[in-house]
Amino acid sequence: MKSCVHVLTTICFWALTTATAIARPDGFARVVEDGTSIKLEMAVREYAPKEGNGPKIYLAAAVHIGEEDFYKQLQQFLDKQDIVLFEGVKPPGAGAAEHDAADRSDAQRIDVTKRRIRFIAMAIDRYRAEHKKLPTSFEQLEEGTKGRIATLLHGAHRDGWDRDLQLTTIEQEDGELGFDIVSLGADGQPGGEGPAADIRFRDQPALSKSERGDRSGGIQAKMAEATGLVFQLNAMHHDGPNWRNSDLSIDQVQERLDKSGADAGALFSMLDGSSFMSRIGSALLGFIGSNPEGKAMLRLMLIEMLGHAGELIKQAPGGMGKLMEVILEDRNQVVLADLKRIIETEKDIRTIGIIYGAGHLPGLEAGILALGYQPAGDTWFTAMRASAQDAGLTEARFKATRDMVSRMVEAQVKRAK
Template sequence: MRTLHIVTFLRSNPPRTLCLLSAAVLAVCTCIGSAAPVPAQEEAEPLSPDSGPYIRVVEDDQAGTVRLDLAIKVFAAQADTDQPAVALVGAVHIADPSFYALLQAFLDAQDLVLFEGVKPRGMGLDSDPDAEIDYETRLRQTEASLRFLAIVLERHKRESGDAYPPSLEQLKQDFGAEHMGAAEQIQQSRNDGWGNAIAYSVDESGAFSLLSYGADGRPGGEDEDADLAFADQNPLTPAELKDDPGIQGRMAKALGLVFQLDAMRYDRPNYRNSDLTIDQVLKQAEDEGADATALFKIMDGSSFTGRLMKVMFAIVEANPRMQVVFKLFMMDMLRLVETEGLTELPGAPESLSSLMKVLIENRNKVVVADLQTALNEQTDTPRDCIAIVYGAGHLADLEQRIMSECGYEHAATFWIPAITVDPSAAGLSKQNVETMRKMLERMMPSM
């Protein structure tokens, strides 16, 4: 019987919660399909056809705290017990540091991790030179790859205080070690739209050059075979080079939490980015009659709404009472959205439904396709568990897809604490909290 790589995981992570979590996954992934029952674990739920939500808010009257928990659900193949278990891991983009420490340790112990992260422009195109893709599309991908590499080169130089790296491989190792998903993105950007390697060099003056040799992959040439140089593009803008934490990073700081991208590492060899590219999201949203540009501008803080939120977060950061209220607001908002569905809330514009189809359903289709690819891969050692870590709002739809399209069934659910709030520490009574929640419920239909 196969086992998870949990032994090292348990030895290096002694806290009781972590041990219970590991033991639960170990039991489920090793006992499914056998006569032995799955041992009952604290925090684990019994098997059921309806696996329930991925978010819950727990009020601990004894401790006087309110806690946001996220689910990890384990699924087993219905017909083939040799297939690996699949764990759907709920994530939230800002949380307590302990949540990300636990999440990191759990994911690092799995055989393969498919993770969320919209990719840079130009990375979604099949670079097979024989594929039926027109020249303009290949040209756009090539230009996007050249620009992405140039941005990373400049940011790496600024962050390291050193010269440009001697090779793109060195860039991948150095920059990828410090930034979520960057190593894979750099790797995918090293080829142009025709699948040929982009030429990189640094001259005696210290300036870099990035060059695609066009369709024929040889220096020189005309028309489709002409060389394409980054030097021929417009200079990089300050916005492209800034290292701004964005709205989520600022919100985390304001609430005394941490941002997922700052707290976790995704450069492990068993991690794979599984998502759409920015240009794919924008194009698919346009095809659905929606506009995702405004959302991206809010998230990076460049829109008026984004700038207004920055000011608001600065005020919240200076007021511990407001920090607690905002945390509780966020918890209940997440719970209500999962229960009611964002697009089903009264007053939600029709365009939101179209945008959510792209942001949730279309991105989930990519994950399922990547999962099916992984399930069919031949590996030296059979995989025991494949983890998929995504925002909790994605997982109900993903769950239905892996059950219907991949032949899996729910085996167990267990919970990990993401955010814990003590209202009394900020002078808020239980009645204050209840009043705030009722106000939230009244506000939701008009938001």
């Protein structure tokens, strides 16, 4: 049993970190227990100007898996604010120009083009795995792709010179049908040399195992099913007239990841929810989550993991660690720039909500304080809970299960130090 719990705590960690960096910031999350139940609560913190007038700011700590009521309450609260800034990597070319490299050279445009081509190639590979055929056009690829990746594909088929890429199918030596994605380079004409040379996917290295991704349906979906919880992207709506996407574009994230040496597959895993633990974890999660006691155990693990994620995040391997280093600080700067612009130029705005993954909040709070604000109170929402009654356990059995999970998580924390 202990070895099973150890494997599951590792799976829980990977399911959370591949969704986003969820390092627990002190003061934005708390665990509340009364002996027969335990719950994880997340804060919405209010900030007010130290001096003079200015809009109130509400910083909401998001976890990307939780109870449906948690997301309903957050939705209702945020919908009442004049403006809501939310996270969500934007499609290629949709990021604010101030976050782009200034006056891109042909060499930089070539790099942008290669990244877009590779991103599309990863999407095509997943399309082929699901539909057992290749798409015949970029439009068909978008229509047959689900979730965040479908949104990001819109606009991705333009190269660094803002010209259409070309998608072609080719017969390979083994008789199988393959594909190629082509840019005509700086001059927009076939052939050429230097910056004018065509840029082709087939001239790049084959997709790596991590870039090809998970084929089991996603560890996060299995986690939701096993715990009876839901995911933020499925439970909340971000298309209200007061909601503004405040984030980098996929181009801008990829550019920063390339500079850091992070694994390109890690970005795709963050977006589509895949991870290398999926094949083992999906079957085990299905087995454990098939009864009330198993669901309670999984929820206990999630609560404990979120309570220690700041330490556990250090266990992330090189590619994922670099990914999280880049996306936390750089994406925070986008939010703070948007926030400052609203305060300075939109004088009729009285309230601003911000909802971002909890790992972003320490940096965002520091930026808000630097703008001359101070905390003015917290409102707490229950993100998830587990109880002896729901699990069909006695108080003693529930406590013993909780203690066992706590010891396993603490052991991983010690290994991270």
